Amino acid sequence: MTVVTARAHARPLERLMHFTDVQKSEIKQAWAVRRRKQWVMAAACTPVIAAAISYQRGLTNTFFGLSPTVGAAVFVAMVVGAGAFSLRNWRCPGCSKYVGSDFSPRHCPHCMVQLR
Numbered sequence: 001m002t003v004v005t006a007r008a009h010a011r012p013l014e015r016l017m018h019f020t021d022v023q024k025s026e027i028k029q030a031w032a033v034r035r036r037k038q039w040v041m042a043a044a045c046t047p048v049i050a051a052a053i054s055y056q057r058g059l060t061n062t063f064f065g066l067s068p069t070v071g072a073a074v075f076v077a078m079v080v081g082a083g084a085f086s087l088r089n090w091r092c093p094g095c096s097k098y099v100g101s102d103f104s105p106r107h108c109p110h111c112m113v114q115l116r
């Protein structure tokens with residue numbers, strides 16, 4: 001026999017956090033800053049991705065004039081760095097949980113606070 005506690009029933013509501021209007025405004029401002037940082041990071045990665053695609057398609061046989069080995073190391077370092085940055089940056093300012101792979105979410109999937 002399975003006993004379902006009242007706490008188990010309450011979970012979906014527990015995850016909804018309540019913020020004041022001032023907090024909601026601060027969350028939107030903080031999210032705008034995080035979103036801008038994410039775009040800057042993506043823009044900074046674009047030349048390396050373009051170079052990797054050019055090399056893979058045989059359009060070039062160097063990485064900005066350097067050897068493909070250096071290019072591969074730079075590419076791997078960039079992927080790891082961008083992933084680590086995103087894991088830290090792409091978090092809800094309200095509940096601090098990772099927002100997910102959506103690049104333009106309107107609200108946090110965890111606490112449901114409006115992000116923009």
Ligand SMILES: [Zn+2]
Nearest residue numbers: 092095108111
């Ligand atoms: Zn949240």
